[in-house]
Amino acid sequence: MKLTLKIWRQNSATDKGQMVTYPIDGIEGDMSFLEMMDVLNEELIVKGEDPVAFDHDCREGICGMCSLFINGEAHGPDRAVTTCQLHMRKFNDGDTIYIEPWRAKAFPVIKDLVVDRGAFDRIMASGGFVSVNTSGNTVDANAIPISKIDADKAFEAATCIGCGACVATCVNASAMLYVAAKVSQLALLPQGKVEAKERVLNMVKTMDEEGFGNCTNTGACAVECPKEISLDNIARMNREYFKGMISAE
Amino acid sequence: MSKSVLLKSSIAKKYWMAFTGLFLCLFLVGHLIGNLQLFAGGEEGRRAFNEYAYFMQHNPLIKVMSYVTYLSILFHAIDGILLAFQNKKARPIQYAMDNAASNSSSASRKMAILGSIILIFIATHMVNFWAKMHFGGLQLHTTTKTVNMPIGQNPQTGEYVNEDIEVSYILSIKGEYLDHKYKNPKTGETQERYDIKHETMVYDKSSKLKVSEGYKDLHTAVMTFFGKDAQGQKKNQYALIAILFYTLSMAVLSFHLLHGFAAAFQTLGLRHPRYTPLIKMFGIIFAIVVPALFALIPLYIFIS
Ligand code: HEM
Ligand code: SF4
Ligand code: FES
Secondary structure: OOEEEEEEEOOOOOOOOEEEEEEEOOOOOOOEHHHHHHHHHHHHHHOOOOOOOOOOOOOOOOOOOOOOEEOOEEOOOOOOOOHHHOEHHHOOOOOEEEEEOOOEOOEOEEEOOEEOOHHHHHHHHOOOOOOOOOOOOOOOHHHOOOOHHHHHHHHHHHOOOOOOHHHHHOOOOOOHHHHHHHHHHHHOOHHHHOOHHHHHHHHHHHHHHOOOOOOOOOOHHHHHOOOOOOOHHHHHHHHHHHHHHHHOO | OOHHHHHOOHHHHHHHHHHHHHHHHHHHHHHHHHHHHHHOOHHHHHHHHHHHHHHHHHOHHHHHHHHHHHHHHHHHHHHHHHHHHHHHHOOOOOOOOOOHHHOOOHHHHOHHHHHHHHHHHHHHHHHHHHHHHHHOOOOEOEEEEEEEEEEEEOOOOOOEEEEEEEEEEEEEOOOOEEEEEEEOOOOOOEEEOEEEEOOOEEEEOOOOOEEEEEOEOHHHHHHHHOOEOOOOOEOOOOHHHHHHHHHHHHHHHHHHHHHHHHHHHHHOOOOOOOOHHHHHHHHHHHHHHHHHHHHHHHHHHHHO
């Protein structure tokens, strides 16, 4: 496959950056998107140029490190996959592919396609935990009865890998799907109910302070989410927030 | 609960959008039911509509509701524009290539633009009709009939002499038609029985006492605005432009509601596998039927 890549290049956080065009040849349909990027970077290194910086880690769709806004969609045109799980067979010979970093004020570019998703960590730190006694007589989590329905819903919410595709794809750069997944995962379980009110208030407060936009219910996040996190979670967070807002002390 | 949570947090701002938005949907239903009376023609239809307009302006409960409506529109618009500015700021650099159409409807991404057009429409619409109703500029509801009546006696024969006289009747809020103005079309001679003060108050000429109150003729103002006067003559030369503007605005409202109606329930957390599909379906029907009926009214007036 012969392709034309249009890639965002930006030297540093303060650099202005621009789109740069790279022709590439010899790409196989069985390569993953990141392997295609590796091929490009090898060529660039051989030519003595600066390779394109991009995030990745597990390359098996579970860590949430890979990103990339490919041809106008987060994680590319395929559904329910991360960029590392996207295969080049989704593209055709002669295609032009736009590759851009996640665009959000809360996700500043560090270099090229790498953005700082620390805002997500700060949201987690502000409430995405349960306080458990670890002094030695910790209660076995399995000793607490949980309904199958709630356990399933909590597990589904917990599959969020924190990749940030929801923010990247949202016209408003809203982090509602991510925060809703984290709030839901804990609000559904008995262990999380204890701190539920403060949690949702604090996490939403941090979300707002980090400069994410406001949800207008476009639903784009749930379509582009590699883990198919459902909008049900956003509705649940909206309910949780209402409870917290009117009754937290 | 701190003030900042109620007004400043992203989610609370959205509750306000959803509450005011749904309240405005209720307002649309009430407003539509009233306006559908414009389809009824003749003096009966005119009378029913003007009586309704009077009721809407004077009933205390309706008055309270109207203030809630003004506040809702203001709050919804200000909050919506504020949210839209924040959202613009949240993505300072746009994508070179954005395939948003693959994952969301354009109405859902353009709510603020659609809403702003609706706001412009509401403002012009209020100048066209609401301001006239509240601050003056409307005629009294009167009907004119030609009556063959005696105007004097023949001094020789003592017979009564009859002439065709144009008599204008004021429709009073008690439901009576008060004969107010007598005009002899031949001589142009005119006699009035009452003094009209404050646009609608009917006073006796000699005793200076208030006799009754008339209705403002909003019906004729609407008919004239969209192309017809009381005699069915084309009146407003800009009627076509007005109709086009009203129809386009209703199309914009339709798109706003195609997304907004169901979205409001999601914002309020009212989501359930059994009810959400029903809400979505109802929202689509609502978003098409209500604006379409509104848009039909000026078209009907113009064509009929
Ligand atoms: C009769 C008039 C109107 C009705 C019935 C109406 C109804 C609605 C409804 C039901 C929503 C959904 C709320 C939600 O997503 O939770 C909405 C959203 C919105 N409306 Fe309106 N609206 C009207 C006029 C306006 C006006 C005048 C503006 C002014 C600029 C406006 C701006 C917006 C915006 C920006 C949103 C998106 C807010 C968001 O989802 O965060 N609307 N509207
Ligand atoms: S909700 Fe989905 S898109 Fe958003 S961070 Fe989690 S896994 Fe990624
Ligand atoms: S690299 Fe870990 S999910 Fe893609």
